[in-house]
Amino acid sequence: MAVWEFAVLGTQKMRAPRIRRLRKVNESCHCKLVWQIKYEDSMMAYFFHARFDNSDGSMKGGYKSSSVWTGIKKVWDFVSSNEKWAIGDGERTLFCHDKWLGSSSIANMSSLNHSLFQDLDTKVGAFIKEGKWVFPPVSSSFIKEIFDKVGKLPISLGFSKDICSLENFSMKSSWEGLRQSQPKVGWLKLIWGHYLQPRQSVFGWRLLQGKLPCDDKIKARGILFPSRCELCMIEEESINHLFLECKCVRYLWSSFSSIFGATFTSYCSSMVLSKWWSQKSRVLGLKDALWAGYILIPYFIWLKRNSRRFNSVSRNFRQIFNSILGKLHRMSPSMKGRVASVFDLVCSRNEILENLALEVSSETVAQE
Incomplete structure (x- = not known):
């Protein structure tokens, strides 16, 4: 798919083709749908969430008879890997599975088998009481280290709800993440x-x-x-x-x-x-x-x-x-x-x- 447009590069006005791979454009549309399923407050999102999404935010296994199932399955992990949460009341963010403490989730930080975290759907809000972090006593050195790191984070009392960075999602941003970019040429x-x-x-x-x-x-x-x-x-x-x-x-x-x-x-x-x-x-x-x-x-x-x-x-x-x-x-x-x-x-x-x-x-x- 090619569309001619005028691009302004510095003070040089140039005509250049805006070329898009239809496969990547289609994947970007599926990214938009996945984002709506996971974060939009609508009847459509509730329906797809019940059919495709587990409580921990992962995708249900097996095959689903749906025209969009294959496309959603391809980009689900891509959308999930680009999520990043800012903690408010902690009621929307999963403590172990969501990326809110650095660039990866706590489950991925751990050297333990991921299957051990599969049924853990504890929210971050469970550790917030009256605007302060409250942690139970634990014996695991890894969990102690995580609690110490979490305890240094300020609690954003100004937010009534947790905010995911994908709430500013756009098809352009997903296309930029999916496509294989090449270095600029001198000619x-x-x-x-x-x-x-x-x-x-x-x-x-x-x-x-x-x-x-x-x-x-x-x-x-x-x-x-x-x-x-x-x-x-x-x-x-x-x-x-x-x-x-x-x-x-x-x-x-x-x-x-x-x-x-x-x-x-x-x-x-x-x-x-x-x-x-x-x-x-x-x-x-x-x-x-x-x-x-x-x-x-x-x-x-x-x-x-x-x-x-x-x-x-x-x-x-x-x-x-x-x-x-x-x-x-x-x-x-x-x-x-x-x-x-x-x-x-x-x-x-x-x-x-x-x-x-x-x-x-x-x-x-x-x-x-």
Whole structure:
């Protein structure tokens, strides 16, 4: 499930896809239902509590003929593991099974078999008398240690009832806990610029992930056929050759980089190039134009490759370069930047962009 949204990152406004795994979204909905069963004061909660929940807060064993039983069973322990109680009168919190004394329950702190605690449903309120802790004499060193730790806790007389932190539960918080998050990547801003079309951003993502169906990728799946680069007509086609190594492609990268006063050199992969491109943008105030070029150059290369292979239509690289500059010129009203260097001053002059537009208009072939 993917929904396009505008995200504001610092001062940079970007269009990025909000992608959710439907399986995790479904599990988040079941987390919401489990929370309602355990803590909501309603007839629905009473019904499900009687059917699925034991008095100690655990889930009943066995199989229940219910459409929601399987989903509830999967997330019950997840919801329980994220509970944390703040003690008020102690009448809602189980002394041994709920997490109110630290990050785990007393039953989990103990080295004893958990089955010994199964039938213990004593509430914390049983040890509170007239606003003070009252404990019976015990011989167990573990229970004595627990009583000593509990006795140091202040009793929150301001609360009429115990409060569970899950009472501020939301589907977003459960989804964040269930999903497997990945570290942020450095090329995010290169491909999700608000000035780019969604198809161009998706193309950039596929390029960096190596998901474009170039000849080398197809051969890796066991489909053998003769391969030739549609640009130089000499070497075999591979994703690195097509977008980085081909002498015709290097002309595009070098020509575009020279506009910003940079020198393009050889790079082994698009991912390595993205790091250099991002570093180069740090010394420029007109980042949007440079970032857009990183996607537009391979995007127009891909269009030329497909046009020549499937439609037998050929264009020289001067035309392609002019098409890239023309596209960049049309994007310029939505781009932002500040003049931070001499190169910024040169690139930001209106007459430069106007000259580019005049040069492009004479020989641009619109195929986007």
